Amino acid sequence: MKKLLIFFLIVPMYSWAQSNFEKGEKLFRAKKYDEAKPIFEFVLKTNPSDIKSLEYLGEIEAHQKSWVKGAEYFKKLKELKPTVADYFFKYGGCLAMHAVEVNKIKAFSMVGDMKEAFEKAIELNPKHVQARWALIEIYLQLPGILGGSESKAIAYSNELAQFSPVDGYLSRGRIEEYFKRYDLAEKNYKKAHEIGNSKVTFQKLYNLYLNKLKDTKKAQDLKRKFEA
Numbered sequence: 001m002k003k004l005l006i007f008f009l010i011v012p013m014y015s016w017a018q019s020n021f022e023k024g025e026k027l028f029r030a031k032k033y034d035e036a037k038p039i040f041e042f043v044l045k046t047n048p049s050d051i052k053s054l055e056y057l058g059e060i061e062a063h064q065k066s067w068v069k070g071a072e073y074f075k076k077l078k079e080l081k082p083t084v085a086d087y088f089f090k091y092g093g094c095l096a097m098h099a100v101e102v103n104k105i106k107a108f109s110m111v112g113d114m115k116e117a118f119e120k121a122i123e124l125n126p127k128h129v130q131a132r133w134a135l136i137e138i139y140l141q142l143p144g145i146l147g148g149s150e151s152k153a154i155a156y157s158n159e160l161a162q163f164s165p166v167d168g169y170l171s172r173g174r175i176e177e178y179f180k181r182y183d184l185a186e187k188n189y190k191k192a193h194e195i196g197n198s199k200v201t202f203q204k205l206y207n208l209y210l211n212k213l214k215d216t217k218k219a220q221d222l223k224r225k226f227e228a
Contacts, residue, residue: 021053033060049080058090067098078117085125092117092134108146114138127163132156136171140178150175166196170204182212202226 024039037060040053047053058073074091081087092114099107099114115138121131136156142148153175161168173188185208193201202222209219 021050024053024056028056028060033063036060051077051080054080055087058094062090062094062097065097067094067101070094071098078120083124085121085128085131088117088124089121089128089131089134092121092131096134096138108142111138111142111147129160129164129167132160133167133171136174140175150179166192166198166201169195170201173204173208177208177212180212182208186213197226 020039021043024036024043027033027036027039037057040057040060043050043053044057054073054077058070058077061067061070061073071091071094074087074094078084078087078091095110095114095117099110115135118131118134118138121128122135125131136153139147139149139153139156154172157168157171157175160171169188169192173185173192176182176185176188186205189201189205189208193205195201206219206222206226209215209222
């Protein structure tokens with residue numbers, strides 16, 4: 001009798017939590033994050049390990065630039081689902097964005113966790129594009145004494161080129177641009193644009209012409225062709 005009573009008490013709560021979750025999901029998809037957030041938080045009180053609620057909350061916190069809270073949600077997700085590459089990537093991403101906001105000493109202390117998260121994402125998904133981009137930026141931005149390395153950045157760029165030629169050329173262009181080798185950056189961005197012909201490839205080449213090479217004619221010619 002006691003077990004039956006517990007069953008009748010739990011089932012309505014579970015059903016209510018499920019319907020509430022669906023409401024939160026609709027709000028999230030409508031980008032009404034402030035309204036969706038308390039709903040998912042309530043669902044977690046009923047089920048603290050609810051994967052989708054944790055994921056939505058992590059995304060909301062990241063969208064609202066609450067990087068520390070976002071990292072907490074994705075940290076729990078990667079512990080609950082240690083074979084999902086994106087949870088490691090998003091955890092590392094939140095750490096990286098938080099590192100931009102803090103002083104350099106604290107930021108440098110976070111680098112190890114960032115690298116570990118991005119490397120794990122690649123281990124779980126060998127074709128993870130964003131994780132390689134993140135590692136390229138880390139190795140470019142870090143001083144050599146703290147682990148910065150152009151050769152490692154190039155190695156990840158070469159890996160990208162093996163399964164995504166556009167990202168391969170874009171990332172190599174980014175490296176060349178970072179070190180102010182603008183002619184080589186132009187060469188790689190042009191190849192990326194020839195293959196991709198996308199808004200992203202256009203923007204990279206256009207910005208290089210306009211802001212680094214100071215060649216407005218090339219910039220305008222490129223814009224005219226792309227818009228045509």
